[in-house]
Amino acid sequence: MGTVTGYRRKNGKVVAAMRTLISIVNLACLEPPSVPKGRHLEFQTGSGIIANMFTISRQFTFCYGHRLLRHCGKCANLHGHNGTVNIELRNDQLNPQGMVVDFIDVKNSLGKWIEETLDHRLILEERDPLVDLLRGQGEAVLALPVEPTAENLAKLIYEQAEQFGLPVCTVTVWETEKCAAEYRMQKLECRS
Ligand SMILES: [Zn+2]
Numbered sequence: 586m587g588t589v590t591g592y593r594r595k596n597g598k599v600v601a602a603m604r605t606l607i608s609i610v611n612l613a614c615l616e617p618p619s620v621p622k623g624r625h626l627e628f629q630t631g632s633g634i635i636a637n638m639f640t641i642s643r644q645f646t647f648c649y650g651h652r653l654l655r656h657c658g659k660c661a662n663l664h665g666h667n668g669t670v671n672i673e674l675r676n677d678q679l680n681p682q683g684m685v686v687d688f689i690d691v692k693n694s695l696g697k698w699i700e701e702t703l704d705h706r707l708i709l710e711e712r713d714p715l716v717d718l719l720r721g722q723g724e725a726v727l728a729l730p731v732e733p734t735a736e737n738l739a740k741l742i743y744e745q746a747e748q749f750g751l752p753v754c755t756v757t758v759w760e761t762e763k764c765a766a767e768y769r770m771q772k773l774e775c776r777s
Contacts, residue, residue: 640754641684642673643691647704651733654710663707663715666760668735670699670742673755673769686751694749699742708733735759735766743768 650665672695676685709716711728719726731737739758746753755769 638675638677639679639685640673640675641686641688642671643688643696644669644671645696645699646670647699649703649705650707651709652713652715653732653734654713655732668738669759670739671755671757671759672742672746672751672753673757674746674752675754676752691751695742695746695751698745698749702727703738703742708738735764736768739766739768 646667646669648665648667650663652663653660655661672691674686674691679685706725706727707715707719708727708729709719710732711730713728716726716728729737729741735758739756742758743753743756746756755767757765757767759765
């Protein structure tokens with residue numbers, strides 16, 4: 586410090602430069618430490634919890650028919666989609682195999698459910714008069730308590746993924762190539 590004091594006496598610019606340097610050192614101390622490979626790290630900052638995170642995603646396709654009773658346009662008519670769903674899974678640590686989840690397990694659980702429950706189905710709101718009519722004709726109808734929009738399908742698939750114990754964080758349903766709906770948790774700390 587004697588040196589700094591000496592410079593202060595001689596040159597105000599040097600003192601200013603030293604203050605700047607000290608500020609930079611202090612800021613560097615507040616930066617998150619580097620994350621060691623393969624190790625979990627979590628720490629609190631002023632804006633919340635920060636943690637290292639691994640994310641994987643798996644896509645499935647399914648064809649379905651639906652109609653939206655409250656829609657003012659042509660979506661109120663029976664029509665079909667070649668839908669794509671993207672499942673995003675997240676965890677802050679890897680399993681002993683070095684994976685968030687084995688893709689095969691996602692396929693055998695949620696993928697199988699999508700194929701058996703949603704694929705080549707008519708998905709209608711349960712109050713739709715077509716439900717009873719079509720079931721009476723032997724059609725495979727999935728009746729939901731909500732409008733069968735892409736948003737509600739994303740939520741349905743998300744909740745099913747949770748039931749399978751998958752660490753799901755986002756489900757995106759592409760109704761067409763240009764139109765998608767996403768359902769996800771909002772806070773990182775929701776899945777501790
Ligand atoms: Zn549609």
